[in-house]
Amino acid sequence: MIEFTLWDILRNLLLATRWTILLSLVSFVGGGIVGLVVMFMRISANKAVATAARAYIELFQGTPLLMQLFLAFFGLALLGMTVPAWLAAGLALILWTASFLAEIWRGCVEAIAKGQWEASASLGMGRIQQLRYVILPQALRIAIPPTVGFSVQVVKGTALTSIIGFVELTKAGTAVTNATFQPFTVYGLVALIYFALCWPLSRTSQVLERKLNVAHHNH
Amino acid sequence: MSLITITEVKKRFGDNEVLKGINLDVDKGEVIAIIGKSGSGKSTLLRCVNGLETINDGSISVAGAQLLPGEAALKALRLKIGMIFQSFNLFPHLSAGRNVMLSQMVVKKTPKPQAEEMARRMLDRVGLLHKFDAYPDELSGGQQQRVAIARALAMEPLGLLCDEITSALDPELVNEVLAVVKELASEGMTLLMVTHEMRFARDVCDRVVFMHEGRVHEIGAPDTVFSNPQTPELKQFLGML
Amino acid sequence: MGYQLNFGWLPQYLPVLIDGIGVTIYLMAVGAVLGCLLGTVCAWTRALGPNWARPVVVAYVELIRNTPFMIQLFFIFFGLPSLGVQMSELEAATLAMIVNLGAYSCEIIRAGIQATPRGQFEAGASLAMTPFETFYHVVLIPALQRIWPALSSQIVIVMLGSAVVSQIAAQDLSYAANFIQSRNFRAFETYIVSTLIYLVLSILLRQVLAGIGWALFPKRKAAR
Numbered sequence: 102m103i104e105f106t107l108w109d110i111l112r113n114l115l116l117a118t119r120w121t122i123l124l125s126l127v128s129f130v131g132g133g134i135v136g137l138v139v140m141f142m143r144i145s146a147n148k149a150v151a152t153a154a155r156a157y158i159e160l161f162q163g164t165p166l167l168m169q170l171f172l173a174f175f176g177l178a179l180l181g182m183t184v185p186a187w188l189a190a191g192l193a194l195i196l197w198t199a200s201f202l203a204e205i206w207r208g209c210v211e212a213i214a215k216g217q218w219e220a221s222a223s224l225g226m227g228r229i230q231q232l233r234y235v236i237l238p239q240a241l242r243i244a245i246p247p248t249v250g251f252s253v254q255v256v257k258g259t260a261l262t263s264i265i266g267f268v269e270l271t272k273a274g275t276a277v278t279n280a281t282f283q284p285f286t287v288y289g290l291v292a293l294i295y296f297a298l299c300w301p302l303s304r305t306s307q308v309l310e311r312k313l314n315v316a317h318h319n320h
Numbered sequence: 321m322s323l324i325t326i327t328e329v330k331k332r333f334g335d336n337e338v339l340k341g342i343n344l345d346v347d348k349g350e351v352i353a354i355i356g357k358s359g360s361g362k363s364t365l366l367r368c369v370n371g372l373e374t375i376n377d378g379s380i381s382v383a384g385a386q387l388l389p390g391e392a393a394l395k396a397l398r399l400k401i402g403m404i405f406q407s408f409n410l411f412p413h414l415s416a417g418r419n420v421m422l423s424q425m426v427v428k429k430t431p432k433p434q435a436e437e438m439a440r441r442m443l444d445r446v447g448l449l450h451k452f453d454a455y456p457d458e459l460s461g462g463q464q465q466r467v468a469i470a471r472a473l474a475m476e477p478l479g480l481l482c483d484e485i486t487s488a489l490d491p492e493l494v495n496e497v498l499a500v501v502k503e504l505a506s507e508g509m510t511l512l513m514v515t516h517e518m519r520f521a522r523d524v525c526d527r528v529v530f531m532h533e534g535r536v537h538e539i540g541a542p543d544t545v546f547s548n549p550q551t552p553e554l555k556q557f558l559g560m561l
Numbered sequence: 562m563g564y565q566l567n568f569g570w571l572p573q574y575l576p577v578l579i580d581g582i583g584v585t586i587y588l589m590a591v592g593a594v595l596g597c598l599l600g601t602v603c604a605w606t607r608a609l610g611p612n613w614a615r616p617v618v619v620a621y622v623e624l625i626r627n628t629p630f631m632i633q634l635f636f637i638f639f640g641l642p643s644l645g646v647q648m649s650e651l652e653a654a655t656l657a658m659i660v661n662l663g664a665y666s667c668e669i670i671r672a673g674i675q676a677t678p679r680g681q682f683e684a685g686a687s688l689a690m691t692p693f694e695t696f697y698h699v700v701l702i703p704a705l706q707r708i709w710p711a712l713s714s715q716i717v718i719v720m721l722g723s724a725v726v727s728q729i730a731a732q733d734l735s736y737a738a739n740f741i742q743s744r745n746f747r748a749f750e751t752y753i754v755s756t757l758i759y760l761v762l763s764i765l766l767r768q769v770l771a772g773i774g775w776a777l778f779p780k781r782k783a784a785r
């Protein structure tokens with residue numbers, strides 16, 4: 102039997118962490134783009150469009166990410182493709198992320214006081230101009246802390262993709278456990294690596310939030 | 321024998337010495353008004369007597385219960401003396417009746433029927449028996465403050481500390497609260513109250529304490545204090561009104 | 562594109578699904594109740610408890626909130642036995658749910674406690690209540706009322722997250738789905754059905770939580 106040193110274990114885990122990071126980035130950026138579209142649909146004056154966006158958000162926030170991953174995996178397969186795990190993983194995570202970011206950002210847009218809408222309307226701006234020049238610049242400021250905060254959920258969400266066979270940190274953890282029979286050490290290390298990825302994001306979000314609150318109070 | 325004994329009490333917040341050696345004895349049944357400029361330490365003194373602030377020096381005792389750190393000593397002290405706050409501080413999730421019952425049941429372990437009976441009596445005393453089931457946000461400020469008085473009375477304290485209990489009220493509601501306090505005074509309740517109602521202080525109080533920069537600057541019967549102030553500070557304070 | 566969706570297998574496997582739903586509801590109910598209880602204790606400790614205990618709670622909360630639920634689950638189920646702590650799949654899943662929700666609800670409830678006006682603590686104290694009695698009888702209910710919507714959302718998120726307990730073979734709804742699709746070879750349809758069941762469960766759960774809030778907080782306006 103081969104002896105695994107702690108360093109062997111750690112090195113294998115760290116190598117797999119690259120994929121966790123890459124998938125997180127792709128999901129976050131992709132989810133942000135889709136989420137922006139959904140958010141604009143959600144605040145649209147057109148009832149049908151807004152309802153569709155709401156249904157999308159309800160659906161993705163009201164069902165487990167794991168089920169969404171399975172549906173992406175097996176659903177894509179039905180289209181006759183052999184589906185690589187990364188594709189299903191990326192697709193499901195992007196759609197899932199989009200639903201949360203859309204809702205977070207909608208909250209930010211709606212937090213802008215009604216007076217701002219009215220003032221800009223009274224200056225003769227159309228809805229698009231109001232958004233572009235008055236509402237969004239203000240919403241952006243308050244959107245940053247919760248958006249950074251949600252990125253933590255995305256990183257943690259990538260762990261589920263191991264279940265459909267994408268080899269990232271969690272999957273590597275399982276593989277290394279099976280080879281070393283040291284679940285305590287291995288999963289402990291996996292947890293610490295996730296912590297090292299997520300904690301700085303959590304802290305940043307908290308610090309930004311506090312700064313924003315202070316800035317608000319000084320007004 | 322005095323009920324409340326305050327001896328050489330000093331209190332600092334950081335470098336800011338707010339009470340600089342306060343001496344005051346309050347007899348049983350006495351009604352005392354504390355007046356003075358904003359920031360002179362009136363609230364702080366009252367809060368110290370109730371154990372809401374710790375003191376840096378000196379001693380406070382109420383009917384033999386000393387102000388000492390520790391839950392048991394604080395409880396003994398607070399059972400002897402109640403406090404009414406400027407902002408009422410009713411418990412928003414409990415009806416008026418429940419507000420009055422809670423501490424009896426929790427602190428004194430009074431059985432519920434007796435606590436309820438007491439609550440009804442006390443609410444009746446402040447003229448609010450019909451509001452037994454009303455929640456605080458359904459009551460006017462004056463009514464809330466009267467419930468707060470009933471709540472404190474239900475603990476059967478020997479004295480009450482009142483910190484500007486009418487300052488948060490609309491002018492037309494002030495009198496209903498003062499009437500209750502006057503009634504208490506006439507029944508022999510010991511009262512130590514910070515107030516800006518000079519007329520009331522003059523009519524109801526036995527003694528008036530003028531605090532200035534953390535000290536008892538002048539003390540005496542209302543007539544003397546209001547009509548014949550000795551120090552320029554008190555003269556200025558009264559002239560300002 | 563000749564694929565026809567086929568749900569003909571559904572009646573035959575309905576009992577399996579129902580068993581799975583039962584376990585998911587059990588996990589959710591026990592996890593929510595004990596998790597919120599743990600969260601309340603931790604929130605009290607962080608906001609008002611003894612100084613030495615606060616860093617312990619902070620460490621627990623940060624550790625849980627910054628690691629995936631699945632890793633917590635694996636650590637409990639696969640890792641702890643090497644310390645001599647053996648658990649069944651269901652016990653491990655339940656414990657993981659409690660520990661996970663405990664950390665999230667701690668943060669949420671703490672925010673509710675900290676929004677309590679100082680006068681409420683002082684009123685309790687002036688009535689001779691101990692700090693704990695004041696917390697329990699005076700502060701807690703309005704604090705919970707303030708954060709009930711946030712807490713409800715978190716409970717729903719944790720319920721949906723429970724789907725991964727099938728990975729340690731706890732026999733919840735997702736386990737049932739995995740089992741069925743390995744027999745009927747209709748993976749897509751099976752997961753559509755189980756996903757819809759989760760959707761219904763999360764909608765029902767929201768209703769139940771709203772009802773609990775309604776019963777728990779007789780007075781709907783909390784003090785600010």
Ligand SMILES: Nc1ncnc2c1ncn2[C@@H]1O[C@H](COP(=O)(O)OP(=O)(O)OP(=O)(O)O)[C@@H](O)[C@H]1O
Pocket residue numbers: 333336338356357358359360361362363364365
């Ligand atoms: N918790 C505290 N921390 C620091 N300083 C305090 C605190 N409480 C009171 N002070 C300071 O103590 C001084 C006296 O305050 P206090 O509230 O006793 O005055 P007051 O006589 O009641 O005034 P007012 O008429 O405005 O109520 C003030 O300078 C105040 O800033």
Ligand SMILES: [Mg+2]
Pocket residue numbers: 362363364483484
């Ligand atoms: Mg004051």
